[in-house]
Each structure stands twice: as C-alpha cells, then as structure tokens.
Amino acid sequence: MASWHSVPxxxxxxxxxxxxxxxxxxSFYPQVILNFRRKSVVGLNFDYAVLNLVKQIFYLIYxxxxxxSPAVKKQYGNKFGHKQMNPVALNDIAFSVxxxxxxxxxxxQIAIYDRGNQKLSKMAAGLTVIVVLTSAVCVCIAxxxxxxxxLISIFNVIQVALTIIKYIPQAVMNFMRKSTEGWSIGLVLLDFFGGVANFLQMIMQSIDQGSWKNIYGNIGKLLVAVVSILFDIIFICQHYCLYRHSKDNKSTDQQLSENASNHEEV
Incomplete structure (x- = not known):
C-alpha cells in the first residue's frame, strides 16, 4: 500500500x-438515554432500528x-493498483464495532420498554430475511x-442500500405523527457532523494521493456519508421547522397510551 506524501x-x-x-x-447515546428516561420507545421507528443493526453488521464485515485480511487487500491491489492506499481507516473499524x-x-430497549401500538412492519422483516438469504447465496458463490x-463489495452495496432504506420509515413516521417527539435530535445533529467529517476525510486522502481511486474503490463509505447528511437535513427541517410546535399540544405518547387504555376498556 502507498504512503502519505504530506504530513499536514x-x-x-x-x-x-x-x-x-x-x-x-x-450519536447513538441521545436516543438510548431518551429511551431510558422515558421508559418508552414510542416515536422511535422499529423498522429503522432493525435495519440499522443489519446495516451495521454488514458494514463491520466489510x-x-x-x-x-491479506487476501482481500491483495485482491483490492490487483483491481485498483498496489500503490493505492487502503480506503478503510482504523476509525472505520472502531465505529463499526x-x-x-x-x-x-x-x-x-425496544424489547423491554413501552412500545405503545408500534411494531415491526412485515416489509422490514421480509427485507431482513431477503438480505440474509442473498448474502448466504453470495458466500456460497464466492x-x-x-x-x-x-463478496465484501456485495456486502458494501447491501449496507449502502440499507442506509438509504432505514431512514425512510422514521421520516415517514414523523410526517404521519406531525411530531419528532421520541426521535432524538441530538442523534441527528451528531450524525450530520459525522457524515461531513467522514466525507472530508476521504477528500483529504484523494488530495494527498492525487487520485480518486480511494473514493470509487470504497464508494460505499462516500455514499453512506452523503445519504446520512441528506436525511439528517430532512430530520432537522422536521424538528426545527415543520413540527417545532408539536410539543405545545398534548404529548403524542400520552395520546397513544390513552388510546390503548380506551381500547382495553372496550
């Protein structure tokens, strides 16, 4: 692998x-702390939570x-050139774990805290099964x-696709509830900053090497950063612009609890 040309x-x-x-x-902790304080996961979309775990597992493997792996690095060098730097950094490993x-x-937390009337959708469950079966077939082929x-390039494509898909249920859920209550804005802001830093890190490596191969050699890392930034902007707009007055009304969690109680009484 290549070495750095510029120390700065x-x-x-x-x-x-x-x-x-x-x-x-x-960025994971604001949501975890919010769930703990409320003893409730109402407002956190379960499809997002499940798909996020599956996505992170594939990203960790990649x-x-x-x-x-010496074998994988050798194959990467054969494809993109042995003078190219490894596009995966140690901080990527630490984050994935x-x-x-x-x-x-x-x-x-979803298993032990109040869930209201929320549940995992059949679409998310089916998608998870399809992803696992597809990856198993790819392993048998490779x-x-x-x-x-x-093989790991396929895994990288899968994790990018899941990154795109996982945010959609949460964004739609916020829209349907006209509220971001239960969805931590701290998570969103930190995720946004992390995406920007991750994107700029790849740019630094390309500038030093005078080549863009590290980007399209690890296009998944770039796409994850870009997709995260775009969806974070949507969540920021929902929280601070579209639904900023939602807390002035009765808590959505209270409404869900009351509806559940009324249903039980009936």
Whole structure:
C-alpha cells in the first residue's frame, strides 16, 4: 500500500476520521438515554432500528475484511493498483464495532420498554430475511474461487442500500405523527457532523494521493456519508421547522397510551 506524501494532510485525515468516529459513536447515546428516561420507545421507528443493526453488521464485515485480511487487500491491489492506499481507516473499524453494539442495545430497549401500538412492519422483516438469504447465496458463490473482494463489495452495496432504506420509515413516521417527539435530535445533529467529517476525510486522502481511486474503490463509505447528511437535513427541517410546535399540544405518547387504555376498556 502507498504512503502519505504530506504530513499536514495526513494529520487532517486522522483528525477528521476520529472526529467522524466520535460524532457517529456519540450519536447513538441521545436516543438510548431518551429511551431510558422515558421508559418508552414510542416515536422511535422499529423498522429503522432493525435495519440499522443489519446495516451495521454488514458494514463491520466489510471494514474488517478490507483492513485486516491479506487476501482481500491483495485482491483490492490487483483491481485498483498496489500503490493505492487502503480506503478503510482504523476509525472505520472502531465505529463499526461500536455501532453494532449500540444498535443491538437499542433493540434490547425496544424489547423491554413501552412500545405503545408500534411494531415491526412485515416489509422490514421480509427485507431482513431477503438480505440474509442473498448474502448466504453470495458466500456460497464466492467461497469455491475465493472471490473475497467481490463478496465484501456485495456486502458494501447491501449496507449502502440499507442506509438509504432505514431512514425512510422514521421520516415517514414523523410526517404521519406531525411530531419528532421520541426521535432524538441530538442523534441527528451528531450524525450530520459525522457524515461531513467522514466525507472530508476521504477528500483529504484523494488530495494527498492525487487520485480518486480511494473514493470509487470504497464508494460505499462516500455514499453512506452523503445519504446520512441528506436525511439528517430532512430530520432537522422536521424538528426545527415543520413540527417545532408539536410539543405545545398534548404529548403524542400520552395520546397513544390513552388510546390503548380506551381500547382495553372496550
């Protein structure tokens, strides 16, 4: 793998990378803390939570394979050139591990806290099954000929697709409820900053190497950052512009609880 040409750019690359790690990692905690304080997950879309965990698992496999596996790195060099730098940084590994753990813990909170009348949709459950079966078929195809780079590239495509899909149920749910209550704006703001830092980190590496191969060699990382930024802008608009007065009315959680109580009485 290639080495750095400029020390200042290398420093900027590391600072941006670990800034993205800190922002994206901390972004999980506002939602976890909000769930804990309310003892409720009403307002957090379950489709988002499940698809996010599946996405993070695939992203972890991709990052660890490209960073640690000599076979995968050799195949990457054969395809993009052995003088290219590894597009996966150590901060990507650290984030992926942390993301899987916190995403799993969020699902645990969903299992133990008040859910109101919310539940996982059949579409999300079916999509999860399809993704798992597809990945299993790809493993069977790649294994005989050791096409590991092709395999993790498929995983990378899957995690990008899930990144796009996972935000949609939450955005739609906020729209239907005309409220962002139960959905942490702290998560959104930190996710936005992490996406920007992640995007700029890739730009720093391209500038230093005088090549854009690190970007289209790891296009998934770029797309995840861009998609996250775009959806975060939507959530910010929902929270601060469209539904900023929603807290002036009766709490949506209280309405759901009252509806559930009335239904039980009937």
């Amino acid at each position: 750019i290398h420093v900027a690359y590391e600072v941006l990378g670990w800034s993205a790690f800190v922002s994206w990692s901390i 990052n660890c394979s490209l960073y640690f 942390h993301a899987v753990l916190l995403s799993a813990f969020t699902l645990y 294994f005989p000929h050791h096409h590991w780079l092709w």
